[in-house]
Amino acid sequence: MNPSLISLNQWLKEHYGALGIVLGSAIDRQNVTAWNEVDENKADLLDSEIGIWTRFIALTSAEAVSELVRTDVRWALEKLSRLDVRSGVPEAAQDSFGAWQVHLIWIVPQTCKAEWEKALRDLRNKSAHPEEVGIDFIDVADCDIRDALSRDGIPSLLLQARALLRKSLTQMPAWLSPDVEFIESLKASVDSITEKDQKLFATDFITQADDLALDSQQGSSGLSSRQVANVKVRNFRNIVEAELPLETCGGALIIHGPNGSGKSSLFEAVSLALLGTSKRYCEFLSDRDVLPNAKGNYLRRVLTRYRSGEGSHASVLWDGAESLQSLVGNADVAKDMLVGGRGTLLAQEAAREFLEMSSAELASFVLGDYSPRARRIQSEADKRFLSARSDWQEWLRSYGLSAAITKSGTILRKLVGRTVADNCPPEPQAPILWMHQLGERLPEFAVLCRTIRTSWEIVDSIVGREAVVEQTAASIEKTGNGERPISNWLIERNSLSKQIIELIDAGNLALDPIKQEWAIVKSDLLAWVKWLRRPVVDAVGSGLANKDDVQRSSIISSRLAELSPLGTLLRARKDHLSYVKEKLLAKWMESHAHTCPTCNAEHAEQIADVVNRIAISVDEEYSEVRTEYARLAEEQRQLREKATEDVSNCPISDERIAELAHIFRMPVSGTESLEAQLVASQDFADTLFSSFERLFVPQVWKEPLSTEGIESLARDMSTRILALRAEGFAKQELPLRWEALKKTIDETALGVVSNHLPKTVGAIWRELSACLAPSRWNQSSQLEMAMELKRGAEKLGIVMKRDDEASRIPARHILNQAEQHVLGLAWFFTRHLTHGRFLIPFVALDDPAQEMDQVTYRKFVRFLQAFQRVHKVLSAPFNMLVFLHQEERALDLARATSLNGALTILEWSQEIRSSGPASTVHVLQLRNPEQTAPLPLRAEGVSTMV
Numbered sequence: 017m018n019p020s021l022i023s024l025n026q027w028l029k030e031h032y033g034a035l036g037i038v039l040g041s042a043i044d045r046q047n048v049t050a051w052n053e054v055d056e057n058k059a060d061l062l063d064s065e066i067g068i069w070t071r072f073i074a075l076t077s078a079e080a081v082s083e084l085v086r087t088d089v090r091w092a093l094e095k096l097s098r099l100d101v102r103s104g105v106p107e108a109a110q111d112s113f114g115a116w117q118v119h120l121i122w123i124v125p126q127t128c129k130a131e132w133e134k135a136l137r138d139l140r141n142k143s144a145h146p147e148e149v150g151i152d153f154i155d156v157a158d159c160d161i162r163d164a165l166s167r168d169g170i171p172s173l174l175l176q177a178r179a180l181l182r183k184s185l186t187q188m189p190a191w192l193s194p195d196v197e198f199i200e201s202l203k204a205s206v207d208s209i210t211e212k213d214q215k216l217f218a219t220d221f222i223t224q225a226d227d228l229a230l231d232s233q234q235g236s237s238g239l240s241s242r243q244v245a246n247v248k249v250r251n252f253r254n255i256v257e258a259e260l261p262l263e264t265c266g267g268a269l270i271i272h273g274p275n276g277s278g279k280s281s282l283f284e285a286v287s288l289a290l291l292g293t294s295k296r297y298c299e300f301l302s303d304r305d306v307l308p309n310a311k312g313n314y315l316r317r318v319l320t321r322y323r324s325g326e327g328s329h330a331s332v333l334w335d336g337a338e339s340l341q342s343l344v345g346n347a348d349v350a351k352d353m354l355v356g357g358r359g360t361l362l363a364q365e366a367a368r369e370f371l372e373m374s375s376a377e378l379a380s381f382v383l384g385d386y387s388p389r390a391r392r393i394q395s396e397a398d399k400r401f402l403s404a405r406s407d408w409q410e411w412l413r414s415y416g417l418s419a420a421i422t423k424s425g426t427i428l429r430k431l432v433g434r435t436v437a438d439n440c441p442p443e444p445q446a447p448i449l450w451m452h453q454l455g456e457r458l459p460e461f462a463v464l465c466r467t468i469r470t471s472w473e474i475v476d477s478i479v480g481r482e483a484v485v486e487q488t489a490a491s492i493e494k495t496g497n498g499e500r501p502i503s504n505w506l507i508e509r510n511s512l513s514k515q516i517i518e519l520i521d522a523g524n525l526a527l528d529p530i531k532q533e534w535a536i537v538k539s540d541l542l543a544w545v546k547w548l549r550r551p552v553v554d555a556v557g558s559g560l561a562n563k564d565d566v567q568r569s570s571i572i573s574s575r576l577a578e579l580s581p582l583g584t585l586l587r588a589r590k591d592h593l594s595y596v597k598e599k600l601l602a603k604w605m606e607s608h609a610h611t612c613p614t615c616n617a618e619h620a621e622q623i624a625d626v627v628n629r630i631a632i633s634v635d636e637e638y639s640e641v642r643t644e645y646a647r648l649a650e651e652q653r654q655l656r657e658k659a660t661e662d663v664s665n666c667p668i669s670d671e672r673i674a675e676l677a678h679i680f681r682m683p684v685s686g687t688e689s690l691e692a693q694l695v696a697s698q699d700f701a702d703t704l705f706s707s708f709e710r711l712f713v714p715q716v717w718k719e720p721l722s723t724e725g726i727e728s729l730a731r732d733m734s735t736r737i738l739a740l741r742a743e744g745f746a747k748q749e750l751p752l753r754w755e756a757l758k759k760t761i762d763e764t765a766l767g768v769v770s771n772h773l774p775k776t777v778g779a780i781w782r783e784l785s786a787c788l789a790p791s792r793w794n795q796s797s798q799l800e801m802a803m804e805l806k807r808g809a810e811k812l813g814i815v816m817k818r819d820d821e822a823s824r825i826p827a828r829h830i831l832n833q834a835e836q837h838v839l840g841l842a843w844f845f846t847r848h849l850t851h852g853r854f855l856i857p858f859v860a861l862d863d864p865a866q867e868m869d870q871v872t873y874r875k876f877v878r879f880l881q882a883f884q885r886v887h888k889v890l891s892a893p894f895n896m897l898v899f900l901h902q903e904e905r906a907l908d909l910a911r912a913t914s915l916n917g918a919l920t921i922l923e924w925s926q927e928i929r930s931s932g933p934a935s936t937v938h939v940l941q942l943r944n945p946e947q948t949a950p951l952p953l954r955a956e957g958v959s960t961m962v
Contacts, residue, residue, distance in 0.1 A: 018057045018074040020123045020161045024154075025051055027165050028061065031175050035182065037065070043951070048889070062952055065889045066174060066882040067111070068150070069095060069952050070119040075128040085122075085135040092118045092149040098950070101911075101943055105950045113888050115912070115949040117878050119150030119172050124793075126157035133793060140871070147874045153793055171786035172878075176779050177849060178886055185854045192850060194772035195389035202393075202764045209760075218757050221400075225393045242856045244895045245335030247289055251321040252330040253281040258930040258937060260286065260897065262858065267884055268896045268913035272906035273922030279899040280364060281928075283862040286897065287361050289334040290856065292343065293353040295363040301347035312345055321927075359844060359852025364862040367840030371814055371828040390765045397761050401754035408747045415740070424745070428492065431740045432485045435733050436502075440509070442476060447516065447715045453707055454523045459681050461523060466591075468519055470599045472512050475505070479603075488737070498737055503730035506721070513720040520715050530679055531712050538705060541676055543667045545694050545701050565655050572652045576696040579645045586638040593631040601627060645696075646687035652695065680704060770803060780849060784842035787879055789835075790872040799827060799839070814839070837867045841876070845883070857893035864898065865905050873905055881912040910942055917942025 029039045032049055040047035043064050052060045054071070061070040073088055075081055099116040124132050132153070139146050150172055156164050169175065183191055190196075206222055209215040247260040255278055262269060273279050280296075287294035300318065301311055310317065319330035319340070332339045344350050409419035417430050448469060455465030474480050487501035530537065605620050668676075673691070674684050682690040693700045721729065774782075778801050785799065786792055802824050804811040815824035816831075828836060841864060848859055865873050880896070887894035896913065900906040910919040922928065923936040930937040 017053060017059075018076070018123075020074045020156065021053075021057070021059050021072060023161045024072060024123070024165070025059070027162065035175070035179055063173060064111075064113075064951075065178065065886055067114060067116045067885045068119055068172065068882060069099070069116055070121055070150075070170075070172070072121050072123065072154075074123040075125060075132060078128045078131045081128050081131040082135040082138075085132065085139065088120050088122075089139060089146050089149060092120050093145055095952070096148055099952060101917075101947045101949045103944065103947050105948045109951050110948045111951045113885050113949075114881070114914075116952055117150060117881065119152065121152045121154060121170065121172070123154045123156060123161060129155075129157055129793075144870065147871050150875070150878055155793070168786065168792075169783060171783050171792075172882075174783065174787065174882060174886065176783045177845075177883075180780055180849045181886065181890065181892060188850065188854070191776060193387045193389070194768045195387055197772060198387060198390045198393075198765060198768045201768050202761060205760050205764050214753060214756060217753050218760065221397070221757060222393070225396045242290070243335070244856060244858050244893070247286055248331075248333040249282065249285045250331040251328050252285050252319055252332060253321060254278050254926065255281055255285070255928045256321065258282065258928055262895050262897060267888065267894065268898070268910075269920060270906055270910040270913065270918070271897070271899050271920045271922060272903055273899070273901065274924045275901055277922040277924050278928045279901065279922065280862055283361075283363065283860060283899055285332045286860050287354075287357065287363070288343070289332045289339040290360065290858075291353050291357040292339070293350040293357075295354060295366065297343065298347060298350045298354055301345070301350055314343060315340055356855070357852075359847030359850070360855055360859060362841075362844050362859070362861045362864060364866065367838075367844060367864065368833060368836045368867075370840035370843045371826075371831070371836045387765070387769060390769070394758075394761055394765060397754065397758045401751060401758050404754050405751040408751050411744065411747045424748070425489070425493070427744055427748070428737075428741055429485055429489045431744065432488045432492075432498065432737055433481070435737050435740070436481060436485060436488075439729060439733050440506070443718065447520065447717055448472065450523075450711065450713070450715050451516070451519065453711055454519075457681060457707055457711060458523070458526055461519070461526070464519060466595070468512065468515050470595055472516065474599060474603055475509050475512060488734075492734075492737065492741070496738075497734060499730050499734040502733050503726060506726045506730055510720045510726055513717060517717050517720070520717060523711070524714075527708075527711055530708065534708075534712070537676065537679055540668050540672060541701060541704075544673065544676070547667050548691065548695055549698075569652060569655045572648050572655070573696075576645065576648055576652065577698075579641055579648070580693070580696045580700075583638065583641045583645060586634060586641060589634050590631070590638055593627065593634060597627055597631060642687065649687045649692045649696065653692075680708075766803065773801060773803070777846060777850060781842055781846040784845050784879075785839050788838045788842055788872070788875055790838075790869070790875055800824065834867045834869065834872065838872060853892075853894070857887075858895045858897070860897040862899045863901055865900060865902065874908070877909050877912050880909065884913050907942065 025039075028049075028051070032039045037049055038047055039049050039051055041050055041052065043050045043062055048064045050060075050062045052062070054060055057074040057076060059072050061072065062068075063070070071088065071092065073084065075084070096118045099118065101115050122132060136146075136151065152170075152172055154161060154164050154170070155168065159167070180191070202222060206215065206218045209218060244262050246262055248257070249255050249259070250257045258278075260269065260282065271279060271282070284294045284296055288297070297314060300306060300314055315330055320328065321330065330340060344353065412419050412421060412427075415431065415434055417427065417434075421427055421430065451465045451469050455462040455469075484501060484505040487505075488498035491501050492498040601624060605624075666673075677684045677690045680690055682688070682693070684690070686692065697703075782799065789795070798816065800815050802813045802815045813824070814827045816827045827839070831839070845859075852859070865876060868876060880898075884894060884896060886892075898909060900909065906919055907917075911917045919940045919942060921938045921940055923938070925936040928937065929935050
């Protein structure tokens with residue numbers, strides 16, 4: 017016997033054994049399966065549980081493939097004709113479960129694959145008869161048969177689905193959920209954590225969370241089930257009255273009718289009766305074009321038949337109970353109720369929605385109840401992580417810190433800065449500006465004011481405070497204490513505070529005499545200013561002044577007016593650059609690297625060189641302005657003396673002029689004398705008055721601390737910073753621990769579910785998909801379920817992975833609509849086996865064949881035939897309601913799913929009635945009641961079974 021058939025026989029024994037079935041050599045009351053060797057390369061498998069006679073053919077030579085395929089197909093068609101329902105079958109040879117199918121499965125090596133595919137194409141091109149036979153293959157092109165069977169199985173035998181069908185409701189949670197495996201894997205992951213505190217933290221949480229998850233599961237009520245019942249519909253859309261005898265139809269009710277005959281209306285009535293909602297009702301509630309106040313009138317405005325008469329309303333009775341009295345009015349609730357019916361009701365064109373869902377929607381649908389303990393633990397970890405992170409961010413905000421900060425060093429520096437600011441807020445700027453004015457107006461204080469002000473700006477400026485923050489943070493990180501740098505800064509700041517207070521006192525003492533006689537000083541100066549600005553005009557009016565001298569004097573005055581503010585500005589720039597060179601630049605170079613970390617250039621020397629060049633340029637420009645000003649002021653003085661001879665006398669004496677010059681700390685004569693400035697600028701007197709009056713304003717400075725006070729404050733600040741740091745570390749550490757644990761939980765869940773799902777729900781779906789696929793050998797890619805299990809963002813995608821590509825592409829972008837429809841149908845029946853059958857042992861399909869070609873539809877019919885039969889054999893309740901609009905397909909399905917081949921036909925009519933003389937519903941019996949299905953017999957026709 018061919019080695020492949022030997023391996024196949026062994027594999028079948030193992031898998032049938034898992035179902036509790038013995039693979040014998042003949043079918044009898046004890047054995048439901050039989051294996052029979054036909055010749056060296058052929059063997060037959062008879063499986064009475066699904067009613068399929070399968071012939072396995074091992075191909076060995078490419079030359080003989082074409083003839084062999086034709087011979088095998090002729091044999092299968094001949095056997096199928098003998099197994100059809102007919103009259104005259106002896107009672108002992110009758111099969112009460114229905115007619116058998118015949119399948120052909122070739123074992124195809126690489127050397128025969130091309131010829132085998134060509135032979136099948138030729139057969140299908142010449143005749144439609146091969147569609148009546150199940151055709152499949154076992155692909156051993158790149159592996160041995162054991163590996164091929166492990167990868168693909170034998171889909172038509174429905175071994176996975178049959179194993180699942182044998183499980184009861186109480187057994188389903190353990191089969192569906194990888195919770196036990198998840199907990200074991202999670203504990204192993206936690207045991208592998210090397211960091212002691214994190215391990216204890218994780219162990220404690222896993223114990224608590226697992227107890228919570230178990231309590232949650234024990235409190236759940238499980239699924240509520242309903243029994244199949246007859247449905248009566250009245251005044252519903254175009255239905256006057258109709259009855260669906262689901263309870264008495266013998267397992268299958270096939271309804272045919274043309275478009276518009278009421279099939280979808282009947283389907284919606286069943287949906288509303290069973291689930292309390294329907295696909296069309298959900299669309300109505302979600303329709304923005306429907307006014308909100310009209311959405312509560314679906315029963316009266318939409319469902320109730322238009323000509324039903326006053327007071328009549330639509331009615332759907334399930335087992336005699338009205339189902340339309342309490343339709344929910346919320347679209348989301350209605351959709352959730354509809355989701356609960358997946359696996360029971362499949363609306364028209366709804367199968368493709370399975371692949372059209374986004375990965376997030378599909379994950380919610382498939383994984384929603386897949387692993388309750390894992391989801392509960394993930395949810396609890398998420399909740400605690402978010403709570404800990406929220407506490408941490410709120411703590412940051414309470415201290416004025418950005419919630420986006422994550423680095424501990426940055427947090428420490430921010431805390432130091434906050435503590436420094438809280439305990440030593442910046443002093444007001446008014447005294448600092450007063451010192452600047454004092455240095456400008458009283459030259460004896462100029463050097464001292466500049467020195468103190470510069471030192472204070474170095475210590476208490478933004479740069480100075482940043483320096484003490486950096487030093488304190490570095491000290492804490494290195495020694496665990498920040499008292500010394502804080503103390504040094506406080507001592508320096510305190511010393512400067514004492515000098516500032518002394519300077520304020522000395523300045524006030526010097527200003528006091530001026531302040532005492534300020535009114536007289538101001539009056540004399542204003543009189544002098546008025547006199548200084550009269551002479552030339554008076555001289556012109558008296559004819560004593562030369563007109564050319566007047567014109568020249570005017571030009572000089574204009575130029576002096578331009579030079580005066582320019583000189584003031586250049587002097588300020590000159591003083592500022594001196595301060596930058598002497599103090600600021602030196603301080604900056606001490607606290608910054610001299611070389612650029614990016615280009616390694618000596619930026620410090622370059623900066624110093626630039627400052628020097630600017631200072632030299634300003635000095636030269638200032639000197640030029642002073643020289644020009646002195647020359648013009650002297651010329652103006654000479655013109656004034658010439659013009660004012662014998663005009664008028666000055667209102668104040670020369671002695672008083674000297675006193676005023678002394679009071680304002682200005683020379684009596686020269687280019688920078690008080691007189692020269694008053695003449696050069698009309699605003700000079702006002703500027704002089706306002707600057708001195710600002711100096712008269714009393715200044716307040718905070719009293720300096722004692723030595724003990726400095727030590728105490730530095731200690732308190734350091735202690736406060738350390739306490740905040742410890743509190744912050746604890747607040748920051750908790751979300752980090754939760755994040756690490758959450759990652760462990762998510763990775764464990766993903767690993768376990770990724771391993772478990774393909775073996776359970778995924779295996780059922782792949783088997784049913786392959787069973788419904790018309791030509792598996794034409795598929796160029798393998799279907800996979802790719803998932804991501806981040807809580808709140810779960811993703812599950814149906815993807816296709818090619819052997820030569822690492823990327824996974826969503827299947828909806830590769831498969832056509834018909835192929836997507838088949839995969840959706842497979843998922844519907846998967847859902848029925850895992851959930852729907854426990855709600856109600858019933859499925860309703862509204863035109864499921866709409867997008868199928870004939871080959872695919874024949875496969876679908878064979879699947880429904882086997883699916884229905886296995887329920888009958890196992891005494892598992894199952895009813896099927898199928899609406900079809902193509903007559904030939906309805907006839908095919910009716911013959912395949914019932915011995916008498918009953919088909920319910922809806923006439924195309926404006927109103928549907930199922931009783932009375934005007935009835936538009938008829939039942940067609942396709943077979944004679946005396947006809948029965950035969951058991952498979954030997955080719956010779958003897959009555960002994962194979």
